[in-house]
Amino acid sequence: MDRAEIDQVRRFNRTVTERVGVLHDHYLGRDRPVGEARLLWEIGEQGQDVRRLRERLGLDSGYVSRLLRSLETDGLVTVEPQPRDRRVRTVRLTDAGRAERAALDRRSDELAGSLLEPLNAAQRVRLVAAMAEVDRLLTAATVALDGADPDHPDAQHCLRSYFTELQERFETGFDPARSLLPDAGELRPPHGLFLVARLHGEPVGCAGLKLPPGAPAEVKRMWVAPHTRGLGLGRRLLAELESRAARHGHDVLRLDTNKALGAAIGLYHSYGFEEVTAFNDEPYAHHWFEKRITTASSE
Amino acid sequence: MDRAEIDQVRRFNRTVTERVGVLHDHYLGRDRPVGEARLLWEIGEQGQDVRRLRERLGLDSGYVSRLLRSLETDGLVTVEPQPRDRRVRTVRLTDAGRAERAALDRRSDELAGSLLEPLNAAQRVRLVAAMAEVDRLLTAATVALDGADPDHPDAQHCLRSYFTELQERFETGFDPARSLLPDAGELRPPHGLFLVARLHGEPVGCAGLKLPPGAPAEVKRMWVAPHTRGLGLGRRLLAELESRAARHGHDVLRLDTNKALGAAIGLYHSYGFEEVTAFNDEPYAHHWFEKRITTASSE
DNA sequence: CCGGTTCTCTGACTAGAGTCAGAGAATGGA
DNA sequence: TCCATTCTCTGACTCTAGTCAGAGAACCGG
Structure with missing residues (x-):
């Protein structure tokens, strides 16, 4: 990481916190404390359990309780126990709450508009494109990769999504x-x-690795959630698997895949895998790949 | 401004305030309230008048006074009356203060680094480039254009800079x-x-307009500060002059310029001016330009 | 039906970030 | 010289945004 990069990031941070931060408070904190506004926003159109709200916003239970009471006395929300578990309480927006939330929505639009407004059309297009790029890459940087048990709910979620997707995309379906x-x-x-892989705590990707002693390590069940594709997450998962396989003393990584998964095949090629003859008789596989790995490999 | 643009800006705002904002507080507010840290930073190596500090940060005088006292009791700054006007007080960093400021500097670097750290080299390059673009265009959008008297100190500052620059750039100098x-x-x-034109209150550009009754309006003394060039500020000044000239009933805008000012000449061409024969006998002019304007023109 | 657990709420605090209204010293202009 | 102005400081508040430690209701498994 060189000095010029760091300096540019710092200039960016400064400009953005000044410009966006100040306007943010100006527009959104207008007649309601930011905490309440955030809560109102997070409740959403169909309501939420208090517990989920707390998790999502990372707030203390006492604090949320107080905020909700304040919204309740303003007539913006109703809080009622859930029928099936009366410890859990569900918050729902009233009509007034919905109106208030719509007002917040409008203000967010105004804020966005005020950033673009002084620019001409050409500048606007460039700014929006650059923002999309920053957004994409910062999001990519936010994704965390952790080891997990395949039975963990998050892992299960990924695997279910993975199988569903195979079922849809394979010509023959997937059983x-x-x-x-x-x-x-x-x-x-x-x-x-x-x-x-998790983004803001939500599972958005997974990958398994078999480490048979004395045989090549094998990548299994690699999946990336559709809305996080294009962030380089697949590549990051592969890199992490590769380095872990190397640490376990393996010097070859291999995998098989179906011809319907074009993007994945492209990734394997560009990541340094080479196509080899079938090393198993997986009925759903059309391509088999192998890569020689070294302990020093880092991307 | 279309819906897709607004939505992208909103996504950007959200990602950036979450990612940069949260880290910002984490790194910079570590052992010192953010208010004090900002102040410490703004004092700078050579010290500042309390009054200027207040202006720069837009804070209440009582509040600044209290913050300074707190920094003073921590031994980070000294506050002394200015010799020439003992109402005004000057703040200077002590050695401890300088060390603390250096620590803040390091943390800003760490923050910047932590944004880049999870990315690979290619992604990093793209992120930094996109940040530079966002930074540049948001800065451009922050510049405010206001009418001013040519004798106003800010106008005078611009005009002095303008003449100095002509002196340096014209082959023959400028008298x-x-x-x-x-x-x-x-x-x-x-x-x-x-x-x-002002950026954060500092004058960074100017432009004059003559409005002789019954004759073409004339652009005079257009200047943009070197560090704000490339932001489209010249074009914005021209557009503003054009619309004001139109509002005053003029339908032609004209100007003369020196061959040494290549960038300006390029701007005039691209903005829709056409070169015409000399309409005055300005000894320093090599090119004369004219543009037909309409009231409806907007850029 | 008992005991541990989960979930929400209340009360009692704290710290940060300001705001507002003067008070009191210095200064500058008539 | 004196009066208005400028500049900083002090005291007295306010509002957000939390944190922490229980208390009490509801639920679940044995």
Whole structure:
């Protein structure tokens, strides 16, 4: 990371916190404390459990309770116990609350507009494009990769999505029973491992690795959520698997894949995999890839 | 301004305030309230008058006074009356203060680094480039254009810089006495007007307009500070002058310029001016331009 | 139906970031 | 010289945005 890069990031931080930050408070904190506004926003059109709200915003339970009471006395929300578990309470917007939320929405639009307003059309196009790029890359940088048990709810969520997607995309559909599926034991230590990628706590990708002693390490069940594609997440998962495989003493990484998964095949090529002849008889595979790995590899 | 643009700006605002904002507080507000840290930073290496500090940060005088006392009791600054006007007080960093400020500097670097850290080299390059673009265009959008009297200190500052620059850039140097200079009266109502562009309150550009009844309006003394060039500020000044000239009933805008000012000549061409034969005998002019204007023109 | 757990609420605090109204010293202009 | 103005400081508040420690209701498993 060189000096010029750091300096540019600092200039960016300064300009943005000044310009966006100040306007943000000006527009959104107008007649309601920011905390309440955030809460109002997060409740959403269909209501939310208090517990989920707390998690999403990372706030103290006492604090949320107080904020909600304040919104309630203003007639913006109703709080009622859930029928099936009366400890949990559900918040719902009243009509007034919905109106207030719409007002916040309008203000966010105004804020965005006020940033663009002084610029001419050409500048606007360039600013929006640059913002999209910053947004995309900062989001990419926010995704965290962690080891997880394949039975963890987040891992399960990813795997279900993965199978659903295979079912939709494979010409022949996908029936887990017909495939060479590793059982969960093969994807947890000491026989392998499983990674989950999370964005703001939500699972958005996964990848498994089999580590058979004396044989090549094998990538299994790599999946990236559709809304986070294009962030380089697949590449990051591969890199992480590769370095972990190397740390476990493996010097070859391999995988098989279906011809319907074009983007993945492209990634394997560009990441340094080479196509090889079939090393298993997975009925859903059309391509088999291998990559020689070294401990020093870092991307 | 279309919906897609607004939405992208809103996504950007959200990502950036979350990612940069949260880290900002985490890194910079570590062992010192953000208010004090900002002040410490703004005092700078060579010290500042309390009054200027207040202006720069837009804070209440009582509040600043209290913050300074707190920094003083921590041994980070000294506050002393200015010798020439003992009402005004000057703040200076002590050695401890300088060390603390250096620590803040390091943290800003760390913050910047932490944004780049999860990305690979290619992504980093793209992020930094996009940040530079956003920074540049948001800065451009922050510049305010206001009418001003040509004798106003900010206008005078611009004009002095303008003349100095002409002196340096013209092959023959520049001697105001030899040039066809409008007197200040011609650049203030009702005979004309004068615009000053300001960034965070600092003058960074100017432009004058002569409005002789029954004759073409004439652009005079247009200047943009070197560090704000490339922001489209010249174009904005021209557009503003054009619309004001139109509002005063003029339908032609004209100007003369020196061959040394290549960027300006390029701007005049691209803005829609056409070169014409000399309409005056300004000794420093090599090119004369004219543009037909309409009331409806907007850029 | 008992005991531990989960979930929400209340009360009691704290710190930060300001705002507002003077008071009191210095200064500058008539 | 004196009066208005400028500049800084002090005291007295306010509002956000939390944190922490229980208390009490509801639920769940054995």
